[in-house]
Amino acid sequence: MLVGVGGAATSYLVALPSGDCRTANDAIAFISDHRDLFTTTTNLKAGADISTYRQWAAELQQFADATSDPKVAPHLRRIADQAAHAAGLVGLARAIPGEGTSSSQAGMGQGFALNMADIVDAENQLLDACSLR
Structure with a gap:
């Protein structure tokens, strides 16, 4: 989308990000706000409860579902898929009895x-x- 910004004798066109890029920016901010969920890699039994991971993955799926732009949507779908898989691994690891030190849990x-x-x-x-950098 282009928006005209004008003065008395001069007008400029300013490129605004697409709706899908705004959604992508919101998704990136959401991920950043939940970086604490990235820290349980050494012991999946520690950290946030499984419902938090599932809700996080579900919200990332909503971002993916809200996009269709071919330069944006595949990346958001990949993020949502990986988040769902990670939430699943947390659930599996927590279902295994013990302290989280088995080779399966590792x-x-x-x-x-x-x-x-x-x-x-x-x-x-x-x-x-x-172009959000």
Whole structure:
């Protein structure tokens, strides 16, 4: 969308971000506000409760569902998919009895870390796609 900004003799066109880029910016801010959810990679039994992870993933899915721009939507879908997978890993790890030190739980922690790294990568791609840097 272009908006005209004018003075007496001069007018300028200012490019405003698309609605999908505004949604992307809101999603990035939402992720930033929930960085504490990224810190449980060494022990998935610690940290926020599973309902917090599920709600976080659901809200990220809502951001993805609200976009259709081909330069934005795939990145938001990737973020939502990775968040849902990470929430699932937290739920699985917490269902295993013990202190969170089994090899299965360690593998889930590694998978969780990869999910979070992929979310950060997709965030960076969104910033580039929408020129938000």
